Amino acid sequence: MDGLKRTHDCYSLTETSLNQEVVLMGWVLRRRDHGGLIFIDLRDRKGITQVVFAPEVHDESHQKAHSLRSEYVIAVKGIVRRRPEGMENPKIKTGMIEVACRDLRILNTSKTPAFSLDEEGEISENLRLKYRYLDLRRPHMVEGIILRHRVCQTMRSYLNSRDFLEIETPVLTRSTPEGARDYLVPSRVSPGCFYALPQSPQLYKQILMVSGLERYYQIVKCFRDEDLRADRQPEFTQLDMEMSFIDEDDIIDLIEGLLCLLFKETLGKAIRAPFQKLTFQEAMDRFGTDRPDTRFGLELCDISDIAAVCGLKVFQEVVSANGVVKAINAKGMGDFSRKDLDDLTGFATGLGAKGLAWIKIKEGGSWQSPVAKFFSEEEKTAIRQRLDAAPGDILFFGADRKSAVCRVLGELRMELARRRNLVPKGEFGFTWITEFPLMEYDEDEARFVSLHHPFTAPMNEDLEMLSSEPANVRSRAYDLVLNGIEIGGGSIRIHQASVQEAVFRALSISENEAGDKFGFLLEALEYGAPPHGGIAFGLDRLVMLMAGKDTIRDVMAFPKTHKAQCLLTNAPANVSMAQLAELYLKPDWKKVPK
């Protein structure tokens, strides 16, 4: 660096350094060239400091500064001085001072960036991903990266202080049935065989418990080859943990302590523990989803019993076919226009609803509704009481199979909240969801599949139903939901081989297959496996919510596009025939792109 040593950063320089000679190094954010006097906003990771080039201070630097352009990398030696009266800039932290340059070194030039690194304006994500190194220079991106770092640091120190061991598990592992599609890695030394990248270190961490290590954690990459979403990337990071000799309450206490600390340390925000707890059943009944945003009301209400006997045929038929009729009272939203209601109906039918019945409650309690005539006065009274309906309210109804009603009304609830700004910004609503069903019937596969994963322990009191009525067995699983987004999930595991075998049976996983795919786990359980359980957190999602971002891409340094491509490196890419041959792979050239 031409013999200069950096003495300060562009954030921490204050009036305490007045008249001192300092050396700053960073990037040229903006140049304001007045001809006789030149100002540079110098940016580094920490912040911005104004540098002044004046001929009377140092003529040569002033001359040289004319050639500075955006994103040139420079070193500046100069004197810290107070800005003239009235020239302070309260918008930046170093706004009281400036550095009068006595020596300017251009460490590197830069092509004009494809987009402005100033904070204003949205830039297409294409460009941001292609020039990720430029995007990451922008302060709000740096903030996300730093927040993520601090979250990880806090997690580590919290768990370290509670006797956890950080242990790495393999990335090259074996493909197991159930769950997401695996990313596969061909083996060179075992022709025709493949490793799989882990969807989670689930089996390894259980084996660590059998190993007697008692408390494990790891901040670890996981891989799932499924379609992407704003909160889903093919590779993502989990805080993964597992503990022996604990039950649900121990984990919940530990995690609540962790989150309180995280929010306090990184955001300076106090959150209240214990968090709200809902059983899966309650969550579905009241919010229509197993990941409810509990920061506002608009809860769902079952009126199947009233609907069963009312004059509206579709309601009757749905109930007699074992479906349900549920309603939302949208308090005070009776001013929705005809167009609003058409939009909302379109929203509902887009989710698979056949329609969306509604009732406006007018002054005096009369009903304005296309379906009003099908209800007797008695039924109207019953509905009004059940839903606590008052003039100015509008009621929305869903009638269908239970799962469909929950999906439609659950989403409608969110939509209503968005339209009326009921979702409090900056507030964090944590909810535990417990007592999940252990398994559910999969029509396509014609068998029961795990809701969580096959190693989740059934609730003791439901154990005997495992063979008789598997759909009604509840599990010892728990999810943590934050603002309607699942940020963590875990369970108490099965630690007895006999129970594990019974669960495999209920899942129609044959003894042969279980032995082949999970034999090592079954065998391990027979060597003194302690009771254990754990949880995993989606680090990306947690940091996204803490940072107030809408996508996890904004808190990942190098995310992939919707098509799982990296626009920076252009991965995935073709490989040579020689590489393929070495792996005993034969490409179908018809499907090879380009």
Place this chain on the structure above:
RNA sequence: GGGGUCGUAGUUCAGUUGGUUAGAACGCUGGCCUGUCACGCCAGAGGUCGCGAGUUCGAGUCUCGUCGACCCCGCCA
């Protein structure tokens, strides 16, 4: 696999019913400017309207296809 939004200058966008030479702001280049901080003023350069067909006398605009980004459903134990 399905539904939707978008694609025009380096960037963000406008572009009327299909009609002359496709515009603006910012950025960029050159010039002027000693207190700016989104500096200002003057001048200038910059376009495969994503790509390919089609309709038409004529397509940025209409039709079909295709590519890409994003959002959602399916999928994600």
